[in-house]
Amino acid sequence: xxxxxxxxxxxxxxxxxxxxxxxxxxxxxxxxxxxxxxxxxxxxxxxxxxxxxxxxxxxxxxxxxxxxxxxxxxxxxxxxxxxxxxxxxxxxxxxxxxxxxxxxxxxxxxxxxxxxxxxxxxxxxxxxxxxxxxxxxxxxxxxxxxxxxxxxxxxxxxxxxxxxxxxxxxxxxxxxxxxxxxxxxxxxxxxxxxxxxxxxxxxxxxxxxx
Numbered sequence: 001x002x003x004x005x006x007x008x009x010x011x012x013x014x015x016x017x018x019x020x021x022x023x024x025x026x027x028x029x030x031x032x033x034x035x036x037x038x039x040x041x042x043x044x045x046x047x048x049x050x051x052x053x054x055x056x057x058x059x060x061x062x063x064x065x066x067x068x069x070x071x072x073x074x075x076x077x078x079x080x081x082x083x084x085x086x087x088x089x090x091x092x093x094x095x096x097x098x099x100x101x102x103x104x105x106x107x108x109x110x111x112x113x114x115x116x117x118x119x120x121x122x123x124x125x126x127x128x129x130x131x132x133x134x135x136x137x138x139x140x141x142x143x144x145x146x147x148x149x150x151x152x153x154x155x156x157x158x159x160x161x162x163x164x165x166x167x168x169x170x171x172x173x174x175x176x177x178x179x180x181x182x183x184x185x186x187x188x189x190x191x192x193x194x195x196x197x198x199x200x201x202x203x204x205x206x207x208x209x210x
Contacts, residue, residue, distance in 0.1 A: 007083070008162050010060070014084040015120070015157035016150075017059050019143075021069050022124045022131045026145035031126030032072035033105045035079045035112055037119035039087060042079060045112065046091040049076050058084035072124075077108060082161070097137065109134040120160060133160060 018034050025032050035042065059068055059080060072078050074090035081087060093108035095115040109121035114137030121134040133141040141160070148156075 008158070010084070011082045011161040012154065012158040014059055014080065014082065015161050016153050017065055017084075018080070018122050019131070019153060019157060021065055021072065022122055023143075023145050023147060024069060025072060025124045026129045026131055029126050029129050030073055030124065031105065032124040033077040033093075033108060034072065034122040035077050035093065035109075035119060036082055036122075037079065037112065037116055039081050039085075041116045041119065042087065042112075045094050045115070046077065046079060046088060047094060048088050048091045050074065050090040052088060055086055058086060060084050077121075106132075110137050113137050135160070 014036065018036070022032065022034070035046075055064070055067065057064060059065065064086075068078060068086070071089040076090040077093050078089045079087040079091060093112050096104070096107040096111035097114055099106040099110045105123050105125075109123045109132070113119050113121050113134045117136050119135075123132045123134065124130075125132065129145050131143050131145070132139050141156070
C-alpha cells in the first residue's frame with residue numbers, strides 16, 4: 001500500500017519543480033502555461049498543436065526540468081499528472097473562461113481550474129514576468145521571478161498541493177489567513193497572496209474544526 005504522505009511529498013516536489021522552471025522562464029520574460037491535473041479529468045479537454053514525442057520518466061527524472069523548460073516555450077499548455085507524468089505539451093486547453101483584461105493563457109488557466117476543482121494551473125506572464133497560480137478558477141498566488149530559499153519553496157509548494165495552513169504560516173504567509181490580499185517579501189521575492197476566497201477560507205475552517 002502506498003503511503004499517503006509519500007504521495008503528498010511527490011506532488012509537492014512536482015509543484016516545486018514547476019515553480020522553479022516558471023521562475024527561470026519569467027526571468028527571460030518567456031510566457032508559459034503548466035496544468036497539473038488528474039489524467040482522467042483532463043483527457044478530452046485539451047488538443048495538442050504539435051505531434052507528441054514520448055518521454056520516459058517524469059518531471060522529477062534527472063534532466064527533465066531542462067526539457068520541460070524548452071517545451072514550455074511552445075504555443076500552448078504543458079500538462080502533467082499530479083505525480084509528474086508528462087501528458088502533453090504545446091496544447092490548447094478546451095475549457096476556457098474569460099478573465100477580464102487578460103488573454104488566452106489566463107482564460108485557459110481560469111477555465112480548466114474552474115472545470116476541474118482539483119487541478120492547478122501555473123501561468124508565466126511574458127508581459128509582466130510574474131507567475132500566477134490558479135486553483136478553483138481563482139488566482140491564489142502571484143510571485144515575481146526572484147529565487148527563494150528551497151525550504152521556503154518547499155513549504156509554499158506543499159501548501160498548494162496539500163492545503164496545509166501550518167506550512168503556509170511557517171513560510172511567512174500567515175497574513176493570508178486574514179482573507180485579504182497581502183504583498184509579502186519572502187527571501188527577497190515579492191509574493192502576492194490573493195487567496196481571499198475559497199482555498200484559504202475552506203482550509204482555515206478545516207483547521208479550526210479539527
